[in-house]
Amino acid sequence: MTQNDFRNSEARLGLYLILPAVVLVILVVILPIISGIQISFTSQRVVGSEYEMVGLKNYLDLFGDKNFIASLGRSAVWVIANGLFQTVISLLIALLINQPFRGQNFVRTWILLPWAVPAAVTAILWRWMFDATSGIINTSMMSLGVLEKPLLFLANPEIAGISLTFVNSWRYVPFLTIIFLASLASVPEEEYEAAKVDGAGLWLQFKSITFPNLLPTLTVLGLVGTLWASNVFDIIWMMTRGGPGVSTTTVPVLMYDTAFYGYNISKASAGAIIFLLLLIIFAIVFIFLNRKQFILANETFKDLSK
Amino acid sequence: MDRSFNGKSLRLMKLFSLTFAACLLGINLQAKTIQLTMQHMEQPPSRVEAMQVVVDKFNAKYPQYRMKQNVVGWGEAYSRVTAQVEAGVGVDLQQAIPGFFTAIRQTGGVQPATEIFNKVAKEVKFIGAYVDQYRADGEIWAIPAFGMLELLMYNKKHFEEAGIPHPPKTTEEVLAAAKKLTIPSKGQYGFALPASDTLAGTQSIYTWMGAFGGKKIFDDNCKPIVNNPQNISAYTFLKELAKYSPPDIGSYAWAEVEGAIVSGKASMITFKNAFMNSWINDSGLTANDLGAAPIPVPSDVSGERFSLSYSNAFMVMTDDPEKQEGISKFMAFWLSPEIYGEWLGTSEPGLFLPVTDNAKTNRIMFSAPVLSKFKKQHQMSLDEAPYTGMYGFMQNNYCPAVGQFEGQNFTAKAMEKMVVEDISPKEAVQYLEELMLNVD
Numbered sequence: 202m203t204q205n206d207f208r209n210s211e212a213r214l215g216l217y218l219i220l221p222a223v224v225l226v227i228l229v230v231i232l233p234i235i236s237g238i239q240i241s242f243t244s245q246r247v248v249g250s251e252y253e254m255v256g257l258k259n260y261l262d263l264f265g266d267k268n269f270i271a272s273l274g275r276s277a278v279w280v281i282a283n284g285l286f287q288t289v290i291s292l293l294i295a296l297l298i299n300q301p302f303r304g305q306n307f308v309r310t311w312i313l314l315p316w317a318v319p320a321a322v323t324a325i326l327w328r329w330m331f332d333a334t335s336g337i338i339n340t341s342m343m344s345l346g347v348l349e350k351p352l353l354f355l356a357n358p359e360i361a362g363i364s365l366t367f368v369n370s371w372r373y374v375p376f377l378t379i380i381f382l383a384s385l386a387s388v389p390e391e392e393y394e395a396a397k398v399d400g401a402g403l404w405l406q407f408k409s410i411t412f413p414n415l416l417p418t419l420t421v422l423g424l425v426g427t428l429w430a431s432n433v434f435d436i437i438w439m440m441t442r443g444g445p446g447v448s449t450t451t452v453p454v455l456m457y458d459t460a461f462y463g464y465n466i467s468k469a470s471a472g473a474i475i476f477l478l479l480l481i482i483f484a485i486v487f488i489f490l491n492r493k494q495f496i497l498a499n500e501t502f503k504d505l506s507k
Numbered sequence: 508m509d510r511s512f513n514g515k516s517l518r519l520m521k522l523f524s525l526t527f528a529a530c531l532l533g534i535n536l537q538a539k540t541i542q543l544t545m546q547h548m549e550q551p552p553s554r555v556e557a558m559q560v561v562v563d564k565f566n567a568k569y570p571q572y573r574m575k576q577n578v579v580g581w582g583e584a585y586s587r588v589t590a591q592v593e594a595g596v597g598v599d600l601q602q603a604i605p606g607f608f609t610a611i612r613q614t615g616g617v618q619p620a621t622e623i624f625n626k627v628a629k630e631v632k633f634i635g636a637y638v639d640q641y642r643a644d645g646e647i648w649a650i651p652a653f654g655m656l657e658l659l660m661y662n663k664k665h666f667e668e669a670g671i672p673h674p675p676k677t678t679e680e681v682l683a684a685a686k687k688l689t690i691p692s693k694g695q696y697g698f699a700l701p702a703s704d705t706l707a708g709t710q711s712i713y714t715w716m717g718a719f720g721g722k723k724i725f726d727d728n729c730k731p732i733v734n735n736p737q738n739i740s741a742y743t744f745l746k747e748l749a750k751y752s753p754p755d756i757g758s759y760a761w762a763e764v765e766g767a768i769v770s771g772k773a774s775m776i777t778f779k780n781a782f783m784n785s786w787i788n789d790s791g792l793t794a795n796d797l798g799a800a801p802i803p804v805p806s807d808v809s810g811e812r813f814s815l816s817y818s819n820a821f822m823v824m825t826d827d828p829e830k831q832e833g834i835s836k837f838m839a840f841w842l843s844p845e846i847y848g849e850w851l852g853t854s855e856p857g858l859f860l861p862v863t864d865n866a867k868t869n870r871i872m873f874s875a876p877v878l879s880k881f882k883k884q885h886q887m888s889l890d891e892a893p894y895t896g897m898y899g900f901m902q903n904n905y906c907p908a909v910g911q912f913e914g915q916n917f918t919a920k921a922m923e924k925m926v927v928e929d930i931s932p933k934e935a936v937q938y939l940e941e942l943m944l945n946v947d
Binding site for chain 1: 585586589590592593610611613614615616694703704705753754755756757758770772910911914915916923924927928
């Protein structure tokens with residue numbers, strides 16, 4: 202067997218191995234998207250009902266729909282708030298538990314627990330804790346004299362978004378922390394030792410060594426995190442259903458409500474396609490602007506996998 | 508070799524042949540059994556168990572049919588049923604409420620049920636109001652199975668402690684009682700009004716709209732007619748009532764409302780008799796401490812005795828005549844006095860009301876262990892049944908927009924906006940009508 206034959210057979214094996222995944226993606230992602238695009242050009246209200254082709258009407262209606270435009274804005278705020286909060290907190294935790302201490306392995310393992318809890322359980326748990334009159338947070342704060350009146354975590358439109366951001370972050374921070382920990386493991390120890398010899402303090406070490414080494418990971422998480430956060434639906438729907446009012450109605454929530462409670466599947470499909478296009482444009486621009494970091498990240502992950 | 512055909516071997520071979528023949532016969536009999544599937548959204552275990560009792564008894568009585576139940580949550584019902592219809596793998600009987608029916612009917616998967624209804628109606632006497640919610644285009648589209656309605660439920664102990672001698676009969680008395688019963692330092696509020704974008708909010712708010720005389724939401728041409736003085740009065744009343752409710756009612760759904768009355772956090776609610784078990788188990792009070800009264804009306808002549816009522820019915824999804832015959836037999840069996848009375852009494856005591864007029868059914872229902880303790884409250888539901896109605900089914904024409912009115916909780920959205928954004932009742936009602944006018 203020549204080297205070329207070997208490479209060809211290896212490539213073929215690789216192809217066979219990823220084939221089931223490709224078929225699955227075609228069946229559960231690509232085909233539904235194509236179907237969604239097709240429905241978005243129709244007047245179909247209920248799945249399976251009769252319809253006419255209406256061209257771009259649903260798209261034009263949405264661009265004139267102030268609810269949809271507002272939900273795009275809320276989605277943007279949601280993504281930025283979650284992204285910033287989760288990145289800062291998870292990075293701090295990662296830096297903290299990256300230091301050697303007794304029980305480090307235990308903490309590193311069990312920190313993942315909130316991420317493993319199903320979204321439905323998380324929602325119920327936090328709804329109880331946020332309850333104005335019997336929730337543990339309000340009753341504790343009031344009995345300690347910190348609050349005079351209960352905080353309406355989910356019933357006040359000015360606070361509901363913050364509460365949801367906190368709960369969503371509670372779920373995702375552990376996962377991000379683990380990613381940061383893995384990335385921190387790839388930072389050469391010699392660099393810190395050299396810095397210490399030069400008399401660099403903790404902040405200078407972070408600024409000059411840790412942060413530049415984490416930048417590729419941060420960039421990848423910036424992209425993946427944005428896409429994840431944009432599509433969060435479960436926690437929002439189960440905790441506030443987009444309320445109070447429309448204060449937590451992001452695009453996925455609005456589209457779900459339009460499709461399954463407003464019985465307008467074609468309009469919802471059009472909204473989902475617009476949102477998908479916006480995310481694709483964002484991803485392309487983001488990758489283009491940060492292409493260098495993505496190449497570095499690729500190398501880091503290759504090193505880690507070795 | 509000869510030894511293998513001795514008497515013992517022959518007996519074994521005979522036994523094997525007979526067993527094989529019996530299996531074939533069994534398969535043949537099995538082939539003649541008609542499979543029926545009913546899908547419903549009554550998920551709590553007690554309801555599934557009670558339904559299984561009915562199904563088992565039916566299967567035992569009619570061996571030519573094999574009925575099975577399939578349970579889905581209300582949250583996923585719409586997507587599940589439309590997908591089933593689209594894929595052509597739908598069930599034979601599908602639970603519906605009026606708004607849900609209007610949506611699912613658009614799929615073309617719902618069969619006219621007039622013929623089946625007429626067969627069942629020969630066996631049982633239906634209460635007309637429960638049937639009317641499924642009449643459209645000269646056909647009946649679903650067989651009523653049970654009703655639900657809202658009452659004013661109240662904590663008698665709280666009333667006694669506050670020195671309020673009787674339940675409020677007028678909306679003015681409701682406000683006065685709610686004010687007196689609201690003691691935030693004790694964590695007690697006069698009323699638990701679900702001012703949230705939920706079906707709980709929709710139903711509770713519509714009940715009050717009806718009590719103020721605004722029960723009709725469409726005219727005969729299906730044009731929204733909710734922007735009227737009656738509804739402005741109703742929303743004015745609700746805005747006032749919200750002041751005597753727990754502060755987070757903007758996120759209240761059914762569970763929170765029920766939890767509020769059972770835990771003593773609220774003294775009054777408008778609700779279905781759906782929580783008798785939890786009242787007995789969790790309130791620390793007796794059945795006699797739970798009061799039930801008709802929905803109060805304004806003291807002037809503008810309002811009327813009214814409450815929201817639902818007819819839960821089963822749509823026929825199969826066009827197979829043999830299966831349809833089985834469905835008519837099943838519905839007649841389920842609604843027969845003994846079976847129906849027992850099911851009503853055990854499934855979710857107090858929540859489900861009979862859609863048939865039969866004294867024997869009621870007698871059996873009232874003798875059920877939990878319901879026998881709550882006779883007065885449940886009798887109140889039965890007494891109020893003639894004074895009830897359902898949004899979108901009070902005009903001469905069938906208005907499909909009721910699906911969105913209910914699905915997107917328009918009345919609750921207006922209420923939520925009024926409470927959260929502090930807009931006036933007049934603006935809230937205008938917003939409600941705007942939402943209805945925006946339905947395509």
